[in-house]
Amino acid sequence: MGALERGRFAEEMMLDLTDCCGSGPESEPASAHNHHKSTIERSVKVLLQGLGEDGEREGIRRTPLRVAKAFAQGTRGYRQKVREIVQGALFPEAGLDNGAGYAGGDGGLVVVRDIDLFSYCESCLLPFSVQCHVGYVPSGQRVLGLSKLSRVADVFAKRLQEPQRLANEICAALQNSINPAGVAVALNCWHIEFLAALQCNPNPRHPSIHGMQGWLCTSVCSSSGVFKQDGSSSFWDDFVALLKFRGVNLELEPPIQPWCPSRSLELPQCNGNSTGSISNGRLSSKTVVTQSDMISAVALILESLGEDPLREELIGTPYRYVQWLLNFKRSILEPKQNGCNLSGLSSHMRIGGGVSNSPDEIHSELNLPFCSQCEHHLLPFYGVVHVAYFGGEEGEAIERAFLQSIVHSYGCKLQLQEKMTRQIAEAIFSVLSKGVMVVVEASHICMISRGIEKVGSSTATIALLGQFANDSIAKASFFQTISKSTALGG
Amino acid sequence: MGALERGRFAEEMMLDLTDCCGSGPESEPASAHNHHKSTIERSVKVLLQGLGEDGEREGIRRTPLRVAKAFAQGTRGYRQKVREIVQGALFPEAGLDNGAGYAGGDGGLVVVRDIDLFSYCESCLLPFSVQCHVGYVPSGQRVLGLSKLSRVADVFAKRLQEPQRLANEICAALQNSINPAGVAVALNCWHIEFLAALQCNPNPRHPSIHGMQGWLCTSVCSSSGVFKQDGSSSFWDDFVALLKFRGVNLELEPPIQPWCPSRSLELPQCNGNSTGSISNGRLSSKTVVTQSDMISAVALILESLGEDPLREELIGTPYRYVQWLLNFKRSILEPKQNGCNLSGLSSHMRIGGGVSNSPDEIHSELNLPFCSQCEHHLLPFYGVVHVAYFGGEEGEAIERAFLQSIVHSYGCKLQLQEKMTRQIAEAIFSVLSKGVMVVVEASHICMISRGIEKVGSSTATIALLGQFANDSIAKASFFQTISKSTALGG
Numbered sequence: 018m019g020a021l022e023r024g025r026f027a028e029e030m031m032l033d034l035t036d037c038c039g040s041g042p043e044s045e046p047a048s049a050h051n052h053h054k055s056t057i058e059r060s061v062k063v064l065l066q067g068l069g070e071d072g073e074r075e076g077i078r079r080t081p082l083r084v085a086k087a088f089a090q091g092t093r094g095y096r097q098k099v100r101e102i103v104q105g106a107l108f109p110e111a112g113l114d115n116g117a118g119y120a121g122g123d124g125g126l127v128v129v130r131d132i133d134l135f136s137y138c139e140s141c142l143l144p145f146s147v148q149c150h151v152g153y154v155p156s157g158q159r160v161l162g163l164s165k166l167s168r169v170a171d172v173f174a175k176r177l178q179e180p181q182r183l184a185n186e187i188c189a190a191l192q193n194s195i196n197p198a199g200v201a202v203a204l205n206c207w208h209i210e211f212l213a214a215l216q217c218n219p220n221p222r223h224p225s226i227h228g229m230q231g232w233l234c235t236s237v238c239s240s241s242g243v244f245k246q247d248g249s250s251s252f253w254d255d256f257v258a259l260l261k262f263r264g265v266n267l268e269l270e271p272p273i274q275p276w277c278p279s280r281s282l283e284l285p286q287c288n289g290n291s292t293g294s295i296s297n298g299r300l301s302s303k304t305v306v307t308q309s310d311m312i313s314a315v316a317l318i319l320e321s322l323g324e325d326p327l328r329e330e331l332i333g334t335p336y337r338y339v340q341w342l343l344n345f346k347r348s349i350l351e352p353k354q355n356g357c358n359l360s361g362l363s364s365h366m367r368i369g370g371g372v373s374n375s376p377d378e379i380h381s382e383l384n385l386p387f388c389s390q391c392e393h394h395l396l397p398f399y400g401v402v403h404v405a406y407f408g409g410e411e412g413e414a415i416e417r418a419f420l421q422s423i424v425h426s427y428g429c430k431l432q433l434q435e436k437m438t439r440q441i442a443e444a445i446f447s448v449l450s451k452g453v454m455v456v457v458e459a460s461h462i463c464m465i466s467r468g469i470e471k472v473g474s475s476t477a478t479i480a481l482l483g484q485f486a487n488d489s490i491a492k493a494s495f496f497q498t499i500s501k502s503t504a505l506g507g
Numbered sequence: 508m509g510a511l512e513r514g515r516f517a518e519e520m521m522l523d524l525t526d527c528c529g530s531g532p533e534s535e536p537a538s539a540h541n542h543h544k545s546t547i548e549r550s551v552k553v554l555l556q557g558l559g560e561d562g563e564r565e566g567i568r569r570t571p572l573r574v575a576k577a578f579a580q581g582t583r584g585y586r587q588k589v590r591e592i593v594q595g596a597l598f599p600e601a602g603l604d605n606g607a608g609y610a611g612g613d614g615g616l617v618v619v620r621d622i623d624l625f626s627y628c629e630s631c632l633l634p635f636s637v638q639c640h641v642g643y644v645p646s647g648q649r650v651l652g653l654s655k656l657s658r659v660a661d662v663f664a665k666r667l668q669e670p671q672r673l674a675n676e677i678c679a680a681l682q683n684s685i686n687p688a689g690v691a692v693a694l695n696c697w698h699i700e701f702l703a704a705l706q707c708n709p710n711p712r713h714p715s716i717h718g719m720q721g722w723l724c725t726s727v728c729s730s731s732g733v734f735k736q737d738g739s740s741s742f743w744d745d746f747v748a749l750l751k752f753r754g755v756n757l758e759l760e761p762p763i764q765p766w767c768p769s770r771s772l773e774l775p776q777c778n779g780n781s782t783g784s785i786s787n788g789r790l791s792s793k794t795v796v797t798q799s800d801m802i803s804a805v806a807l808i809l810e811s812l813g814e815d816p817l818r819e820e821l822i823g824t825p826y827r828y829v830q831w832l833l834n835f836k837r838s839i840l841e842p843k844q845n846g847c848n849l850s851g852l853s854s855h856m857r858i859g860g861g862v863s864n865s866p867d868e869i870h871s872e873l874n875l876p877f878c879s880q881c882e883h884h885l886l887p888f889y890g891v892v893h894v895a896y897f898g899g900e901e902g903e904a905i906e907r908a909f910l911q912s913i914v915h916s917y918g919c920k921l922q923l924q925e926k927m928t929r930q931i932a933e934a935i936f937s938v939l940s941k942g943v944m945v946v947v948e949a950s951h952i953c954m955i956s957r958g959i960e961k962v963g964s965s966t967a968t969i970a971l972l973g974q975f976a977n978d979s980i981a982k983a984s985f986f987q988t989i990s991k992s993t994a995l996g997g
Contacts, residue, residue, distance in 0.1 A: 125929060130967065167954065463654060474657065
């Protein structure tokens with residue numbers, strides 16, 4: 018951690034910034050808070066219009082409000098002060114006599130493992146998932162209330178971040194505020210693939226221990242005091258050993274550079290063609306929103322969150338976030354324009370894919386990956402689609418690659434899981450109309466962020482068309498097939 | 508669900524109760540809220556005094572405030588209204604043509620799995636852990652925002668509960684507020700053992716899939732509409748099939764009766780010997796606090812939480828909670844009075860327990876279970892203790908049962924994990940003073956409740972005395988031994 022960062026830190030920890038007087042966004046002066054929120058709402062409206070959406074459509078009418086709330090919640094760390102969290106949470110705890118060893122309030126290593134957090138990537142504005150492990154060595158016969166380690170880590174997670182900086186900031190904040198003999202922080206971070214997952218990649222490059230297929234995983238560490246790895250003490254080794262008990266192996270996931278996959282996008286030169294219709298609020302449904310307008314809108318969001326859009330790491334962020342969103346632009350991704358014209362489906366049929374060529378045979382394709390964007394929160398949801406269908410009259414089946422492109426077409430827009438499930442089923446049913454069954458299993462980022470924080474939750478939806486609606490044996494058999502393909506099923 | 512319960516429901520959902528006008532405790536009139544909080548604080552002071560604690564001791568001086576906050580947070584569901592949560596979160600989603608099947612906004616099953624919650628047991632006031640799975644079948648071309656299923660479930664979890672009632676209330680609230688074709692709720696609930704875990708039980712009766720050794724697990728279900736298991740539809744079967752994909756098997760964990768282990772305690776007849784010193788606030792450090800005073804104090808807490816202490820299910824709760832607390836009473840559990848007098852340790856030594864009888868040999872005992880009570884929050888923390896030590900001069904080792912009783916002695920009081928770790932190490936070191944190492948791994952209920960909700964987190968602490976403080980090879984070898992004994996270690 019350089020001198021510059023340390024300086025920024027001291028400032029954050031000591032100064033009474035005007036919007037910093039309490040422990041949460043609630044304490045920000047209401048007028049300023051509302052001003053920022055309505056700026057974000059206006060900016061999100063620009064983004065929706067840039068994506069070809071009708072902002073008055075019932076499903077997304079209140080999306081700008083929801084997104085503004087989510088951003089405020091996800092960056093509340095800017096308005097929190099570590100000192101206030103730690104205050105009053107240092108408790109007396111005796112140590113050992115000098116030389117007797119290490120225990121308790123002097124030298125007794127404390128480690129809290131597996132704290133689930135999420136943060137926002139400063140390079141692309143997408144949330145990333147964090148599993149945080151914190152250790153410290155008490156000194157001065159004082160120990161910290163255990164939950165404070167989690168609360169302090171969360172203050173820095175709830176900002177625009179990058180893994181190494183997040184680890185450094187948590188470490189420095191704990192070191193400065195509780196002044197122990199040392200602090201160790203290890204983070205496992207998962208970032209969604211920027212494009213690969215969208216490009217129907219069935220074999221993601223980085224399958225991870227977190228069960229997040231198609232996510233990039235990296236591990237970073239930060240340490241201070243007695244944890245410094247200069248060989249003078251073995252506290253770092255003890256910290257690593259205690260993490261191993263929980264299956265956390267810091268050596269297995271070397272840091273990835275650059276961490277955010279969007280950093281491989283080349284930034285365009287200066288864009289001078291903004292229509293200027295955003296900042297003054299003159300947006301009507303007729304206004305043509307350019308990419309440049311969208312980028313300006315995201316820069317406004319950054320500013321409203323209390324960030325400096327000209328900070329070096331944030332320069333390209335509005336561009337990158339807009340590129341992410343444009344993956345889900347409505348007009349260019351409707352099935353017909355996407356090489357997924359169902360009327361040409363027959364060319365993707367294969368005969369005799371199954372055991373027999375009978376029309377009674379059920380064909381199935383499991384684990385077709387997808388990544389979509391929740392239209393309520395502009396946040397990704399991702400997972401797999403399982404499809405079963407009765408073959409054509411001569412037992413024809415559909416190529417897996419073509420099913421994948423159907424999934425891709427209906428996934429790549431602002432969506433609902435329920436709607437996507439129905440649309441995929443209807444698309445297949447339109448050519449193979451005896452019976453179709455679609456099961457979609459997904460994780461929703463909006464269920465782990467936004468204060469809900471149900472990290473392990475997952476959502477399943479079903480569509481049953483034609484014969485599958487009544488044939489419980491066919492249905493049960495497909496459920497069985499899916500069960501066998503998952504580790505947990507049985 | 509009987510007519511009576513339905514009645515109570517309608518009331519909760521419709522009426523504008525005075526302290527019910529917002530979505531959180533913050534909206535309760537400040538004066539009433541503060542009054543309740545200070546009543547709870549006073550009551551907790553009585554409980555601490557009844558446990559033989561010095562309420563002015565620095566570690567527990569603010570415990571009454573922390574406990575009052577935790578209770579308010581843990582029962583905030585009494586002040587929340589389902590209707591306000593669901594409001595505005597029903598979104599349009601097309602269904603299928605009549606007879607074509609089931610999908611989308613008409614008949615398209617939606618299931619959210621693995622929502623982690625916690626609730627408070629109405630029989631004993633201890634928190635219990637809940638894994639909640641909710642399904643519903645949309646109708647009227649309307650789907651509910653997915654996070655609302657979790658938020659509604661949480662409203663009923665954050666009350667004094669019993670698993671079956673919790674499932675019924677979540678189910679009925681969703682059915683009444685969103686009016687779908689049907690709702691299914693399945694809960695896996697884990698309740699800490701009331702006494703067994705404290706009695707050094709190394710082979711808990713109900714090891715559970717949740718990794719909570721020594722916890723009682725039960726599964727309950729509730730359903731409405733098309734999920735009714737009368738054979739007229741297969742939605743229930745589909746719900747069960749989708750849970751199986753995630754390893755949730757409803758048939759494996761039959762309901763336990765009675766659910767709360769404290770229900771096996773026999774309630775005493777009327778207790779008339781309260782000193783009456785609580786309600787009028789005349790508590791001084793000289794006041795003798797009887798068990799009856801403690802029971803009255805808990806009844807006051809129930810009342811302050813908005814509950815009726817005379818409600819049938821709550822009649823014995825104050826008595827049972829006090830019995831739980833009394834397991835951790837200071838005076839009766841100091842090592843000396845607990846059959847764990849260290850001066851008699853020699854009678855628990857065995858010779859030649861290891862490979863050789865050399866004093867250089869390291870002996871170890873792994874996974875000694877314990878359950879303690881966090882002195883900051885009056886909430887349990889539980890886990891295992893690993894002990895290593897150099898044998899006596901003739902290679903003597905300590906019987907496992909005796910080590911377990913040392914662990915028990917230092918666990919069974921209001922404690923800190925850091926202090927317990929040090930105390931166990933010092934106790935062993937006092938008789939085998941060449942070298943002792945103690946590792947304590949614990950889960951803290953105060954880390955999963957109270958708004959922290961870091962469900963998977965765990966805490967590890969170390970004490971290193973004598974030779975272990977400098978002998979990194981001995982230490983590494985013990986870490987290796989522990990790793991081998993856990994499934995995840997490697």
